[in-house]
Amino acid sequence: MANIKDVALRAGVSPSTVSRTLSGKIPVDKETKEKVMQAVQELNYQPNVFAQGLKDGKSKTIGLIIPNVRNLVFPAAIRGITDVAKHYGYTMVLCNTDEDQETESFYVQSLRQRLVDGLIFSTATEKSEHILKLREEGFPIVLMIRHLGGTIDAVIADNFSGGYEGAKFLLSRGFRRIALINGTMGLDLYRQRYAGYKEALLEAGVVLDDRLVVHETGDWETAYEATGRLLTSGAKPDAIFATSDTKALGVMKALKERKLKVPEDISVLGYDDIETASLMDPPLSTVAQPFYEIGQRAAERLMKLIRSKRRPKPVLEKLPVRLVVRDSVGGESYIGGEGSS
Amino acid sequence: MANIKDVALRAGVSPSTVSRTLSGKIPVDKETKEKVMQAVQELNYQPNVFAQGLKDGKSKTIGLIIPNVRNLVFPAAIRGITDVAKHYGYTMVLCNTDEDQETESFYVQSLRQRLVDGLIFSTATEKSEHILKLREEGFPIVLMIRHLGGTIDAVIADNFSGGYEGAKFLLSRGFRRIALINGTMGLDLYRQRYAGYKEALLEAGVVLDDRLVVHETGDWETAYEATGRLLTSGAKPDAIFATSDTKALGVMKALKERKLKVPEDISVLGYDDIETASLMDPPLSTVAQPFYEIGQRAAERLMKLIRSKRRPKPVLEKLPVRLVVRDSVGGESYIGGEGSS
DNA sequence: CTGAAAGCGCTTACAG
DNA sequence: CTGAAAGCGCTTACAG
Numbered sequence: 001m002a003n004i005k006d007v008a009l010r011a012g013v014s015p016s017t018v019s020r021t022l023s024g025k026i027p028v029d030k031e032t033k034e035k036v037m038q039a040v041q042e043l044n045y046q047p048n049v050f051a052q053g054l055k056d057g058k059s060k061t062i063g064l065i066i067p068n069v070r071n072l073v074f075p076a077a078i079r080g081i082t083d084v085a086k087h088y089g090y091t092m093v094l095c096n097t098d099e100d101q102e103t104e105s106f107y108v109q110s111l112r113q114r115l116v117d118g119l120i121f122s123t124a125t126e127k128s129e130h131i132l133k134l135r136e137e138g139f140p141i142v143l144m145i146r147h148l149g150g151t152i153d154a155v156i157a158d159n160f161s162g163g164y165e166g167a168k169f170l171l172s173r174g175f176r177r178i179a180l181i182n183g184t185m186g187l188d189l190y191r192q193r194y195a196g197y198k199e200a201l202l203e204a205g206v207v208l209d210d211r212l213v214v215h216e217t218g219d220w221e222t223a224y225e226a227t228g229r230l231l232t233s234g235a236k237p238d239a240i241f242a243t244s245d246t247k248a249l250g251v252m253k254a255l256k257e258r259k260l261k262v263p264e265d266i267s268v269l270g271y272d273d274i275e276t277a278s279l280m281d282p283p284l285s286t287v288a289q290p291f292y293e294i295g296q297r298a299a300e301r302l303m304k305l306i307r308s309k310r311r312p313k314p315v316l317e318k319l320p321v322r323l324v325v326r327d328s329v330g331g332e333s334y335i336g337g338e339g340s341s
Numbered sequence: 342m343a344n345i346k347d348v349a350l351r352a353g354v355s356p357s358t359v360s361r362t363l364s365g366k367i368p369v370d371k372e373t374k375e376k377v378m379q380a381v382q383e384l385n386y387q388p389n390v391f392a393q394g395l396k397d398g399k400s401k402t403i404g405l406i407i408p409n410v411r412n413l414v415f416p417a418a419i420r421g422i423t424d425v426a427k428h429y430g431y432t433m434v435l436c437n438t439d440e441d442q443e444t445e446s447f448y449v450q451s452l453r454q455r456l457v458d459g460l461i462f463s464t465a466t467e468k469s470e471h472i473l474k475l476r477e478e479g480f481p482i483v484l485m486i487r488h489l490g491g492t493i494d495a496v497i498a499d500n501f502s503g504g505y506e507g508a509k510f511l512l513s514r515g516f517r518r519i520a521l522i523n524g525t526m527g528l529d530l531y532r533q534r535y536a537g538y539k540e541a542l543l544e545a546g547v548v549l550d551d552r553l554v555v556h557e558t559g560d561w562e563t564a565y566e567a568t569g570r571l572l573t574s575g576a577k578p579d580a581i582f583a584t585s586d587t588k589a590l591g592v593m594k595a596l597k598e599r600k601l602k603v604p605e606d607i608s609v610l611g612y613d614d615i616e617t618a619s620l621m622d623p624p625l626s627t628v629a630q631p632f633y634e635i636g637q638r639a640a641e642r643l644m645k646l647i648r649s650k651r652r653p654k655p656v657l658e659k660l661p662v663r664l665v666v667r668d669s670v671g672g673e674s675y676i677g678g679e680g681s682s
Numbered sequence: 683c684t685g686a687a688a689g690c691g692c693t694t695a696c697a698g
Numbered sequence: 699c700t701g702a703a704a705g706c707g708c709t710t711a712c713a714g
Contacts, residue, residue, distance in 0.1 A: 003690095003691055003692085004691065004692065004693095005691080013700080013701090014700070014701045014702075015691085015692080015693090015701090016693080016694080016700070016701060016702080016703095017699090017700060017701075019692070019693055019694085020693090020694090020699090020700085023693085026694095026699090027699065028699070028700085029699060029700085032699080032700085046450070046453065046454050047454065047691080047692070048395070048456070048690085048691050048692065049391075049454050049455050049456055049692095050390075050391045050392075050394035050395040050398075050400075050456060050690085050691075050692085051391075051395055051690075051691035051692035051693085051706090052691085052692060052693080053390075053391035053394075053692095053706095054389070054391040054392055054395055054690090054691080054692070054693095054705095054706045054707065054708085055691095055692060055693050055694085055705085055706055056692095056693080056706090057391075057706090059391075059455070060455065061434070061455065068420070069410075069416040069419050069420055069423075070416045070417060070420055070616065072616065072617075074416075075410040075411045075415075075416060076411060078410050078435065079409070079410055079411055079437060082410075082435060082436065082437055083437075086447075086448075089451070091434050091436070091448075091451060091452065091455060092434065092435055093402070093432050093433065093434050093435075094419065094423060094433055094434075094435045095423065095432070096420060096423055096424075106427075107432075109387070110430070110432060111432065112387065113387050113388065113390055114390050114400070114401065114402065114432060115389070115390055115391060220620060246617075249617060249620040250620070252620075252622070253620055256622065275411065275413065276413075276587075276590060276617055279561060279590040279591070279593075279594055280621075280622070281593070281597065281621070281622035344706095344707055344708085345707065345708065345709095346707080354684080354685090355684070355685045355686075356685090356707085356708080356709090357684070357685060357686080357687095357709080357710080358683090358684060358685075360708070360709055360710085361683090361684085361709090361710090364709085367683090367710095368683065369683070369684085370683055370684085373683080373684085388707080388708070389706085389707050389708065390708095391706085391707075391708090392690090392706075392707035392708035392709085393707085393708060393709080394690095394708095395689095395690045395691065395692085395706090395707080395708070395709095396689085396690055396707095396708060396709050396710085397690090397708095397709080398690090
């Protein structure tokens with residue numbers, strides 16, 4: 001590949017002039033510019049980024065650290081990030097950690113070595129000390145979906161509202177024995193949803209029945225099993241609020257196997273609004289999270305951090321969730337039902 | 342951040358020795374090595390990749406070009422790629438093109454500039470001349486899922502078998518009016534599935550009815566509409582074979598809205614085996630594609646190309662598909678049904 | 683086994 | 699507005 005000397009030679013100028021012409025920041029004679037541009041064209045010259053990076057230390061690449069791309073909530077967020085990154089001339093490196101600290105450290109090491117200009121994490125937990133350390137070093141980082149208090153920039157959904165609005169919706173449909181199939185209490189996002197759920201119950205004067213609440217479920221299998229236990233426990237839920245659509249699918253599977261019809265016999269509310277939620281049978285009502293926007297905002301924030309000389313005060317951005325009403329929740333205002341099974 | 346000179350100073354040796362110690366390829370006195378390693382530890386030294394890259398031209402990064410991460414078939418493939426890449430100390434950059442040539446060219450330019458060592462494409466079409474050009478230049482590239490004849494390395498699924506086995510399965514269940522909701526004939530993978538479907542029909546002595554075949558559908562909406570037209574056309578299908586699970590979801594939605602029960606009234610067979618296929622109602626029978634393995638193999642191949650000095654002969658690797666029988670296909674050997682609706 | 687020196691391809695003060 | 703030169707941080711033939 002041609003280098004800057006080749007271009008300079010062909011254009012009859014010095015390498016400095018080629019560099020200046022290309023950077024566009026420093027005035028260059030119009031005629032000179034034309035000669036240079038032509039030589040660039042002819043040789044299909046592309047500056048060597050290693051050489052550039054060696055000077056200015058920028059790679060125009062950011063890194064994304066997530067547990068697993070196969071988790072259906074991430075693709076939309078990824079799209080948000082890459083779209084914004086592209087707009088700034090940036091490119092994104094993707095890393096899966098499977099929630100493993102060692103894998104994560106490996107990636108952080110190798111990415112810093114590869115000099116990404118900044119990092120977005122979706123893997124923050126209470127033991128994420130390496131993230132805190134990066135922050136201390138002044139390295140640009142933004143958290144996404146999960147956060148770590150107010151000390152690090154983060155873009156998350158309003159999880160309290162999600163739990164609150166979801167439960168309130170079910171209450172408005174006349175349900176009183178609302179089960180909650182929740183995730184791990186080790187993550188603030190699930191604690192918040194739980195808190196929102198409790199708040200809604202409290203406001204409605206419904207006494208919380210601990211037997212209706214299951215924490216620590218993960219994928220659809222665990223939700224499937226939890227539902228089985230819930231049904232045989234005598235807790236008698238009239239609606240089930242799962243804190244992910246994937247879990248809601250597990251719930252529905254368990255219900256169907258027990259010949260319980262959704263929503264005639266029992267209602268189900270999901271969380272996330274994954275791509276296929278509207279195609280479920282019945283179409284799943286759910287608390288929609290703005291994953292694409294979360295990705296966008298996180299990337300925008302990271303771009304700001306990368307560009308700013310001084311370290312701006314961290315911002316915790318909380319995006320609103322949105323209730324999406326489909327057919328999986330019945331109750332008082334339920335109209336359909338004739339022959340839909 | 343500390344550089345090699347700092348380390349050399351602290352260890353009381355020359356930068357050359359530090360470099361040699363770290364590379365491990367050249368013998369270094371044991372004692373010297375220890376001093377160096379300690380200095381490296383103390384200063385938390387990490388070699389600057391830009392400087393390294395400037396010398397050897399390797400970035401230890403590969404690029405992946407796909408239409409859209411949000412398409413449910415890609416996450417698994419991405420995981421396959423990143424897992425293999427990680428094993429080789431490589432990192433992966435992700436780019437979405439939305440099937441747009443300009444976006445793709447932009448990314449290819451910017452990635453080459455950022456000196457990725459190689460590229461995996463899932464976007465090849467007949468007009469992908471830039472891909473051919475890269476190949477001519479000797480730049481390491483591998484195609485995935487789609488291919489471009491035998492001139493470029495590619496890892497794909499056996500699409501002919503997929504169409505053939507799927508149709509044969511439906512025929513074995515006694516169906517004779519099997520509709521095919523296919524993708525664009527501009528892509529070889531859909532031409533192959535169609536060819537397989539035709540072959541199975543031919544073998545079974547079933548005359549192909551063109552009214553039962555719809556090409557050019559894409560997402561679930563188009564499949565949904567195509568199904569509507571199919572049902573009102575008088576073509577009277579007894580089974581519908583969709584060439585993606587997403588399309589199959591659209592098909593099922595259309596059937597349910599017309600009060601047709603799956604599989605009692607009509608059977609549905611999908612293609613891909615996406616994550617949620619088993620959670621559909623009814624669980625979707627489908628032709629499973631080994632996306633994870635496709636990603637793995639593509640990455641392995643790319644690593645080979647990057648490492649080899651000479652350009653090896655291109656290999657077209659075709660991975661087998663697998664029929665996954667669930668409840669959405671009824672017919673002769675169908676046993677369930679009591680109360681499953 | 684080790685050091686001094688050259689060079690990878692840029693950018694940017696410095697001088698004019 | 700333009701050129702010659704220094705320097706970014708490594709690696710690696712060259713010499714010893």
